Amino acid sequence: MQAFLYNRKGIPFFHQKTALEFQQDIYERYHEMVVRQSALHTADQLWGGYPFQPIFDFAEKHYSEAREINILEIGCGVGRWIATLAKHYPKSTCWGIDYSYQMLKRANEFWVKGQNISIDWTAKGLGQQFSTGEKLNNLKFGLAKAEQLPFEDNSQKIVVTSFLLDRLENPIKGLKEMYRVLKPTGKLIVISPLNFKKAEHWKLYYPPSQLSTVLKEIGFKVLDWNEDLIVNEPLDGRGNLLRWKCLGFVVEK
Numbered sequence: 212m213q214a215f216l217y218n219r220k221g222i223p224f225f226h227q228k229t230a231l232e233f234q235q236d237i238y239e240r241y242h243e244m245v246v247r248q249s250a251l252h253t254a255d256q257l258w259g260g261y262p263f264q265p266i267f268d269f270a271e272k273h274y275s276e277a278r279e280i281n282i283l284e285i286g287c288g289v290g291r292w293i294a295t296l297a298k299h300y301p302k303s304t305c306w307g308i309d310y311s312y313q314m315l316k317r318a319n320e321f322w323v324k325g326q327n328i329s330i331d332w333t334a335k336g337l338g339q340q341f342s343t344g345e346k347l348n349n350l351k352f353g354l355a356k357a358e359q360l361p362f363e364d365n366s367q368k369i370v371v372t373s374f375l376l377d378r379l380e381n382p383i384k385g386l387k388e389m390y391r392v393l394k395p396t397g398k399l400i401v402i403s404p405l406n407f408k409k410a411e412h413w414k415l416y417y418p419p420s421q422l423s424t425v426l427k428e429i430g431f432k433v434l435d436w437n438e439d440l441i442v443n444e445p446l447d448g449r450g451n452l453l454r455w456k457c458l459g460f461v462v463e464k
């Protein structure tokens with residue numbers, strides 16, 4: 212693995228994130244993003260269940276039988292998916308990579324240091340929630356960009372990513388990086404609403420059959436493909452929500 216440049220409060224930086232990059236990154240906005248992501252991903256009691264469970268139900272069928280493997284999540288946010296994998300594979304080495312320091316700091320505090328967090332969602336008509344942290348010793352978090360991963364070629368058995376692909380400046384570059392770090396026969400599991408922000412991305416990757424062609428051109432073999440994976444993201448205590456119609460796919464190197 213590539214050496215990190217420096218370490219900030221337990222988070223290794225593999226990318227030199229400038230002050231301007233910090234300023235421009237909306238995911239560094241603590242109250243808007245970190246608090247919201249923490250409520251969604253670490254306070255199931257607020258919602259009567261985990262709102263993103265359909266992702267896990269889709270992905271679980273494809274998890275590896277091998278137990279001592281390298282697992283990577285890209286765009287891990289506050290770390291729920293990679294922490295779930297770290298618990299499922301206690302003998303494995305798991306890394307959560309994200310571009311936002313604030314997300315990683317929260318993830319590390321909660322899933323590695325075992326700190327409890329208090330989530331106050333009274334402003335959204337919900338209650339206050341205390342969530343209990345965990346101390347997972349096979350899990351690490353680091354700051355890097357999906358387009359330049361700090362891992363060796365052919366080093367990861369499973370790579371997962373959710374709600375990231377359509378946010379990348381260059382999705383093909385990101386997918387090629389994922390291909391590079393995967394071991395032969397390693398699996399990439401992607402969930403994305405394909406809610407692209409740029410006209411050129413819609414042109415390149417939509418309809419999803421075009422994305423499938425891109426994946427095959429990179430060298431992936433498609434194992435599973437579901438264009439109607441519905442994820443309901445709660446907004447408040449009244450039951451308003453964002454309905455995401457996601458593409459879920461699993462490909463093998």
Ligand SMILES: C[S@@+](CC[C@H](N)C(=O)[O-])C[C@H]1O[C@@H](n2cnc3c(N)ncnc32)[C@H](O)[C@@H]1O
Nearest residue numbers: 238286287288309310311314356357373374375
């Ligand atoms: C919409 S959030 C999704 C978080 C989580 N995966 C989920 O499904 O809820 C997107 C995450 O991707 C991160 N991100 C955005 N661009 C990135 C990039 N180029 N490389 C790595 N992470 C990135 C953001 O910091 C943020 O934490």
